[in-house]
């Protein structure tokens with residue numbers, strides 16, 4: 001057994017992990033006590049990384065097809081890269097370099113990001129390189145630049161411990177950055193006077209913890225921040241000295257916010273004027289740390305939202321001091337590293353701007369090329385529009401899943417279908433995007449490649465290869481390097497001389513010399529000893545935890561800029577046809593497109609299907625009951641999901657988790673609904689909001705199935721059924737072994753051939769091993785397979801009442817002897833007991849909501865719950881939910 005340090009590959013908290021390996025396999029993962037981000041803690045996602053590493057479904061060999069629609073055939077690396085090089089050369093020759101594009105990922109290492117960027121901009125001569133970070137952080141980047149002058153988050157995580165007020169805006173930190181939320185909980189425990197303000201249309205678990213929850217109406221953030229500034233002006237809570245000494249543009253902003261009184265903004269924002277006043281006072285009292293994420297960024301005016309929040313920090317002097325800073329939370333593990341190397345269509349290495357001729361000349365000199373092209377490249381949404389209209393002929397997609405994650409999925413699927421040539425560099429064989437690949441290149445995944453990543457607080461950590469990649473997979477930087485050498489023989493080798501990730505890092509490091517993110521004092525050797533924050537110039541002995549303490553900003557004048565803009569509403573207004581605001585967001589135990597978390601069965605235990613959350617009154621109006629299937633329709637597409645009542649939402653609003661795509665549900669996934677309208681400056685689309693209608697889906701034919709086996713293979717097997725039904729939800733369950741769960745509903749019975757194929761795939765086709773019940777006139781057919789007295793597979797068609805308890809019987813491996821008589825019966829719970837446990841709240845210790853509620857009803861408080869059921873005593877991710885259950889069930893009692 002050996003241990004290798006690395007970083008969690010999910011959110012931008014950037015938790016350090018220790019990977020335990022045994023016989024060349026990842027055997028376990030635990031939090032790294034020495035890492036400053038998490039001090040040994042991990043959330044449910046990080047704690048199950050070893051399970052995701054062990055899962056099947058990897059891309060093991062290069063494969064290609066020469067005809068659209070034909071199956072790909074396995075080839076060796078030489079053939080695959082020659083094929084791609086030949087095609088790219090031909091396209092470039094015929095249509096110019098802007099006819100090719102690269103769509104990459106905030107999950108790549110900084111080194112891989114760097115070589116992709118240099119390949120596109122330095123070797124090929126196109127700026128068509130953009131990334132899924134465009135969907136995540138580009139408004140935060142532009143917000144920093146228009147106010148502070150550089151994409152340099154000024155604060156650090158330790159500010160949580162020094163803050164007097166923590167202002168969380170547009171972030172369900174308890175779900176999306178759980179370990180940071182643990183730090184907030186600890187800071188509040190240590191300092192009971194610490195105020196927590198949460199701005200969120202929903203009463204999330206984060207909002208439920210707040211001293212003040214401002215449940216604003218969707219998209220009204222700028223109106224709120226301006227109203228807070230109006231209060232600060234009236235009550236002389238601003239720092240006039242700091243404004244005079246270190247800023248410019250104050251007068252314009254002051255004049256702008258004059259009309260934004262709390263009384264006028266209260267009905268626009270949907271919050272009480274008194275709460276706006278209270279928020280302004282607590283914010284100004286400080287020290288105030290703002291933590292914010294997609295609620296601000298994923299908006300058609302995301303830059304305005306970011307800048308209007310930073311205005312508050314500048315106006316009150318809440319920046320550059322312990323506990324005082326605007327600190328955007330990064331959605332992806334290395335979105336920051338990608339920004340450092342300029343891996344976006346409008347950026348260049350080391351925070352240089354593509355629009356600046358001097359910056360282009362500097363980068364050309366550093367790279368040893370004549371020029372870097374001046375024409376901005378296509379950003380994420382524009383790139384796929386250009387693929388669809390034929391402007392871009394060949395696209396290379398690496399380590400990301402645009403056929404799930406981009407808005408307006410109909411357009412994205414059409415684009416990939418119509419594309420002349422699609423290269424997909426991926427670790428996982430079953431993502432929605434892989435289906436479109438003409439060439440599939442096997443990439444090393446987390447725990448299999450070397451490099452660095454930078455988290456939300458500018459902290460660079462080393463990621464290490466703990467085990468070799470499977471099959472013929474290679475590190476991402478190595479694939480790009482090999483391709484560059486084939487694409488332009490000679491020149492490719494000169495520009496891409498790297499023989500290891502460290503060589504790439506050293507070149508990247510040199511591009512930062514003299515820049516705001518100067519890391520010339522760093523090396524792999526130093527980073528191997530401990531993660532370091534930038535800037536860290538040559539000769540420095542430590543990084544810089546806080547920026548702008550001296551009031552000097554990296555702008556032409558050295559002063560920060562106030563950003564005076566009016567409030568603008570959401571891009572898509574609700575109307576009589578689409579009367580509901582749809583908010584999309586994250587769940588606690590899934591991450592982004594589920595490419596990795598969707599392989600870990602226990603991560604489905606908290607939420608195993610995508611549910612539409614609605615206010616009870618909206619459900620009553622539509623005569624909906626919890627569990628009913630509904631069609632959610634926007635102007636771009638629709639999905640069918642089950643509905644749940646939620647008192648976290650105001651009437652008129654609904655919520656869907658963003659994770660489910662076509663691999664796990666029917667249709668094109670949640671992003672069939674979202675709109676591609678983007679912020680004019682950051683080009684980040686408004687994934688957070690769409691106007692929708694919700695109607696009951698009348699789907700009388702029902703089917704549900706279960707099977708023990710290899711999760712990835714079973715999910716592969718049921719894909720045709722997902723495509724065939726109006727409603728479909730597939731997922732996994734179980735802890736010690738994978739159990740497929742499948743729920744289907746349709747207007748009419750599926751063709752017998754599909755059911756026969758399903759029975760074969762699930763092992764339900766052996767008449768000697770399967771209990772069978774058939775009622776043809778009523779369209780009911782059921783099959784249950786029992787082996788060694790354990791249920792291992794089941795299909796219930798036409799009537800599915802027993803599904804929930806049968807699932808628990810399969811998951812728990814319950815002795816089936818006493819249940820045999822009931823397995824084929826229409827009973828929602830067997831008389832012998834053993835009703836379904838339902839949702840698991842504490843994933844670490846497998847504690848179900850039903851057990852927790854029973855204990856609360858019997859009088860347990862949080863301490864008693866933790867003492868008896870042990871829930872919330874491991875990673876702590878469920879503690880906010882335990883508190884919510886306590887509050888809700890006590891209120892109900």
Ligand code: SF4
Nearest residue numbers: 008010011015043046
């Ligand atoms: Fe990973 Fe984020 Fe969880 Fe830390 S908080 S373990 S980085 S998912």
